[in-house]
Amino acid sequence: MNLIEPFLRGAGIAMVVLLFLVIAVRGGWRLRIDLLLMLSCVAAYLACSSPALLCGAEPGALPLVLAALAFPFVFWRLASVVLEDDRHIPWLAWTAAAVMVTCGLLAVLDYLPVPPNWRPVSGGLSKLMAIGFLGSAGVRAWRSREGDLIDARRRLRWIVVGALGFYSLAVIMVEIYLQRAAPPPWLDLLNISLIDLALLANAVLLLDMRPQAQEALFKPAPVSSKAAEADPLPAAMVDADAVLIDRLAILMRDQHLYRDPELSVKSLASALEVPEYVLRRLILARLGHRHFATFVNDYRLQEVTARMADPALNRRPILTLALEAGFGSIGPFNRFFRERYGMTPSEFRERCMLGPVTLESSPGQT
Known part of the structure; x- marks a missing residue:
């Protein structure tokens, strides 16, 4: 299992790189910027959740920590763009994201001079903000389902927001239960395997094996x-x-x-x-x-x-x-x-x- 876990993490990060290359070759990356940001957050999570890489103890790993902590906000943003064509971010969302990331940094960065009894409080507040973003994405998906005129996107919302959102909530709940303790090896392996499967599914979609998902995810070009x-x-x-x-x-x-x-x-x-x-x-x-x-x-x-x-x-x-x-x-x-x-x-x-x-x-x- 010691060999399988790093291999699966490496495979996941390699799939993220593949997705970046696919988007770069195909063009239109500006329309896909929200997807790129979410992929970056997933790669950062894969790296920082590895027992071999102590992101919380290395100042040089700060960008990875920031990206991993920002995932719930980036996911909420992607859901808004994909499902409702809404690129507006209210000031309340920016404020909640700042609180979530700042409290997360206070909780996980060992080199910050934070009193020990503050870390659980900061971590709990960060997790609470994360649950709020994931829950809000689910509410928006349910609320806008009937008004969505794109058939493929109405089906895709239950995969993008339903499955991925609920899974992310489950991961946060497990992290709250474990606090800062390392998860059991079997649970860590299961988590990484499921993330790799999700990345593989996204790679299949972007490689046009599911063309209708392309229509659902990104605004189609006008018909000439x-x-x-x-x-x-x-x-x-x-x-x-x-x-x-x-x-x-x-x-x-x-x-x-x-x-x-x-x-x-x-x-x-x-x-x-x-x-x-x-x-x-x-x-x-x-x-x-x-x-x-x-x-x-x-x-x-x-x-x-x-x-x-x-x-x-x-x-x-x-x-x-x-x-x-x-x-x-x-x-x-x-x-x-x-x-x-x-x-x-x-x-x-x-x-x-x-x-x-x-x-x-x-x-x-x-």
Whole structure:
């Protein structure tokens, strides 16, 4: 077992290097930066959890310790980007991450002059923050499952967040139980083996043996006109989609179904009198939205901006306009407005008072 454990750790780190090379060769690493960060954290954990490498006693190993401690935050971030296309990091998350890493350093770095009775408290607080990030990722995965319009991504969320998230929680619980004691050799071997299997599965996905997972993990490139000409839709399907799009526009634009804060894929499909999968395909493939919320919020934004530009309503609170259009609260409305138009709602209203304003979506918006 003494020979198997270092071999498995080395194999895991080698697979991380392989994944980095695959991403570098394929390009698009900027879209995959969150995945690269998580892989770095996994490699750091594999290295620092080795009994042969005393990361807590060697100042030169500080980068590895930082990466290993940051894994829960990086995992939460990856889940947000993969599952919700949300690259926004609130200040509370940054604060929690700073507390988690700082307390973790105080707990594990032997060369820091920390009173012995402080180390268990710091370690417990760090673990508590880590559980919060992993639990939050699971909550987001559950909350956004129905609005996700990409079939492969809806299936993938239970692998990425469900399996990996629950496993990470189990590892943290074991670490809390053991405190700073070394795990039994069999448990350490099982842990490393499972991590290696997870890395191997990711390597398979990125090597295009599962192309649908590529679509789910990363935003697909826009279909070029040449590609559309080379693989055109059947005329009957195009005609049927056109009819459905017209009916959908009537429901949303004329009947204002978007004003319902509880509007869902299921309820809208029922109103359109089509199966859910047809509505999902229509909004994704024909209207270009990866998530149901962005499709609905577009209609809501159109109403709010039109009413904010109306001089007769310039004294009506923005919060009231947002709630009347179907937004559940002011926070999501402000964030979605700023991401879409590159300004706050208040700034837009101030510009409207000076004259007509032409709104354009910020780069990267669909």
